[in-house]
Amino acid sequence: MRLTGEFFCRDVLEVAPDLIGKVLVRNKTMIQSRYLITEVEAYRGQEDEACHARFGPTSRNAIMYDSGGKIYVYLVYGIYWMFNIVTGGFGMPQAVLIRGISGYNGPGKLTKALEINKDLYGEDLSVSDKIWVEQHSKKHRFIQTSRVGIDYASEPWKSMPWRFILQP
DNA sequence: AGCAAGATCGGT
DNA sequence: CCGATCTTGCTG
Numbered sequence A: 001m002r003l004t005g006e007f008f009c010r011d012v013l014e015v016a017p018d019l020i021g022k023v024l025v026r027n028k029t030m031i032q033s034r035y036l037i038t039e040v041e042a043y044r045g046q047e048d049e050a051c052h053a054r055f056g057p058t059s060r061n062a063i064m065y066d067s068g069g070k071i072y073v074y075l076v077y078g079i080y081w082m083f084n085i086v087t088g089g090f091g092m093p094q095a096v097l098i099r100g101i102s103g104y105n106g107p108g109k110l111t112k113a114l115e116i117n118k119d120l121y122g123e124d125l126s127v128s129d130k131i132w133v134e135q136h137s138k139k140h141r142f143i144q145t146s147r148v149g150i151d152y153a154s155e156p157w158k159s160m161p162w163r164f165i166l167q168p
Numbered sequence B: 001a002g003c004a005a006g007a008t009c010g011g012t
Numbered sequence C: 001c002c003g004a005t006c007t008t009g010c011t012g
Helices: A012-019 A107-114
Strands: A023-027 A032-044 A071-076 A080-086 A094-101 A131-134 A142-145 A163-166
Touching: A012 A032, A012 A094, A012 A163, A032 A107, A080 A107, A094 A107, A094 A163
Parallel strands: none
Antiparallel strands: A023 A032, A023 A131, A032 A094, A032 A163, A071 A080, A080 A094, A142 A163
């Protein structure tokens, strides 16, 4: 069963751990692939110094201000596409960075494998025929750590335990 | 208009 | 530890 707006429009700190163990489905031309979501990070609002919304709305982060379920994609280091799912209600800039799926560890590696790039910016996961997330009956456990690659942020944001990893 | 820096990764 | 590589957004 596909997850819709009701699931994604909650606060990012509820959605992020809830995404662990859910199924990411990618529909390419002829082939449909399914992956377990194994690692995510939460980015929460303008006050979160690690969040792309920390300087307010810009052309890049505009979609983060939309209601939950949209896709936020951006390029880092001129090389890697980062795949994020917007959460929260309209006007609340939040997103979950998908850092790992079954078979691929690392946010840059999974976007390359699934061919996720700027073309999917703004795509709505609740209606898209290209990509969506499905419920998974099994119950999953996870561990929490601080987020990676955000040394530019200061405390307490740098140390917030907003990285969620599937417990094997 | 210019420029520093980046939610990474793979190779030394 | 270092370089790749280029868009973004801040600064002036």
